[in-house]
Amino acid sequence: MTSIPQRDAYDVVVIGAGPAGLAAAALTAGAGLATLLVDENMGPGGQVWRAITTTPVKEKRLLGDDYWAGQRLVDDVRASGAEILQRATVWSLDRTLEVGLSIDGGARLVRAKRIILATGALERPFPIPGWTLPGVMTAGAAQTMLKSSGLLPQGRVVVAGQGPLLWLLSAQILRMGGMIDLVLDTADRRNRLRALPHLPPFLTSPYFFKGLAMMREVRARTQVVGGVTSLAARGSGRVEALAYEAGGRRSEIPVDVLLLHQGVVPNVNLAMAAGVRHRWDDVQLCWVPELDERGESSVAGIHVAGDGAGIGGASVAVHRGRIAARAVIEALKPEAGLALADHATLASELARAERGRAFLDVLFQPARQFRIPADETVVCRCEEVTARDIRESVALGATGPNQLKAYRRTGMGPCQGRLCGLTVTELMAEARGRTPAEIGYYRLRAPVKPITLAELASLPKGEDATKAVVRG
Known part of the structure; x- marks a missing residue:
């Protein structure tokens, strides 16, 4: 190294x-x-x-x-x-x-x-009301702390969302002696029927038995509520409560740490x-x-x-x-x-590894309400732009994510659109009655991650270095 x-x-x-x-x-x-x-x-x-x-x-x-x-x-x-x-x-x-x-x-x-x-x-953006409050984290961030430092979430912990990582993290926290008060499963139950054509390959894949065992492990050790159709975090200065709806019934529970995840x-x-x-x-x-x-x-x-x-x-x-x-x-x-090994052999090995993936992709496709948020929800965390701001910009003439930058500066903060890009594309597509492919994505250019002026100044002086910084 x-x-x-x-x-x-x-x-x-x-x-x-x-x-x-x-x-x-x-x-x-x-x-x-x-x-x-x-x-x-x-x-x-x-x-x-x-x-x-x-x-x-x-x-x-x-x-x-x-x-x-x-x-x-x-x-x-x-x-x-x-x-x-x-x-x-x-x-x-x-x-x-x-x-x-x-x-x-x-x-x-x-x-x-x-x-x-x-x-x-x-991790896919999960823009729910209150997702910017301190105490709300992604499952991936919690898993990073767990693996890197052995740290577990403390207090009243709720894990909400869907997908394999949600169940894996929950199992890992519980195995290590951590406590989870509630797991809220937002997987859209209508996806089960849509995923059925892909079921046979899934049943013969490694995903099936591993996933089933992990879900059983979590359900045996903590409460799980399925069919969740809405989430909203609340609090003054930090997350204090989580409101959710499942099966037509609304509930609210106190929470100190909320871990969100709806796929990658x-x-x-x-x-x-x-x-x-x-x-x-x-x-x-x-x-x-x-x-x-x-x-x-x-x-x-x-x-x-x-x-x-x-x-x-x-x-x-x-x-x-x-x-x-x-x-x-x-x-x-x-x-x-x-x-x-030749390419044919490698391609065959890849196909075997991918067996069952199509079932998971359809089964865990996030529901619309968890991808395209209500007006008051913050979409761009860096610039504090709400879904309402974006819809109003579309009404004023913004046609895509790059035009939106001129209206609201979305995607221009430190994350360069990583936390809002997909949401912006889908939200604008819906508002304009277009497909995401027609709306497009942010136009990205160097530097794609923040770099200091001191670092730029340390580059060797010359034409190549200048072009690396100012190329369009």
Whole structure:
């Protein structure tokens, strides 16, 4: 592991050290390609295997076998000869395959012959009234603290939402001795019928037995209310209560910590900023990059792997990482590719890993009211813009997310649209009677993550550095 890049140019730069990035970097470096693996976290693993080399949670059953499966990939990468750069933020990527890095208070530019984007997933925005109150967190944030520091939520804890992570986090909290007062399941029961055509493959997939066992574990140890159709957090200065409706009955309970989750979506900001074409996925209800069968995007030399290419989970991400790496090796060092599994074999392995995914995508598709909020709900947290503000802007003539910036500054804060982008697209689509694909997404450009003026000033002076900052 290094503290700064040891070269100005590499054969391959892999961005993201989660399942896909680790799998890809291990193959490319093992094939003899100069490989830089870049990640902004303290250690490798991404969100799925976060803190796997440093977690204080040592009893394996507490986090589950799937978590510890990542250790072998971490070992493979460290033995491969890949240069690993942790706590490095990528704030720029362009069509020339030049990467802008922020590390140790300075900025660096490195070039690559190929890029593998393995930026993973983000939690889908869950804009309910009161979601900005202190004490309201995402399930992913709570899981980060649990894995990294062994910290558990304290006080009256409610977990609300849907999807596999909701049940996994609840099980992990309970196994570690934490308390959950209530789990509120917002999964739309009408999705069960829609998911039925995809049931047979799901029943023969690993998801079925793991998911069933996890849900039974949680239900045996805490109260679960299903069929929840509305949520609203309330409080003065911090969350104090949660109102919800289930089965036509309204209830309100006191709460100190509210953990929200309604699935994950690809983290597309860096790929979009690099000019990679994306399309709207009507099943996963999010933007996904347009890729060929080997993971290459519309920008020559940029491959996308893992959940950044479409949500599939850790096992699917590993296979996608290997497919992208195999394509890169074939392009840069064909003789090394002869010793690897061919693309047909890798594609077959990927298909097996994806078996059952279609059922989950339909079953856990979030209901409209949890994606497109009521007028008083804050949508853009950075600029404190409500759904009403956005609907009024549409009435005044805003046609899409980029025009909305001029009206309300949505998507222009530190998160660069990560917490509001999908909501803005769907809200404006509904208000205009258009599809999300017709409305589009924010136009993204460097820097895609905040960078200080001091870091910019530390760049080597020259034409290339200037273009990296001011390119349109």
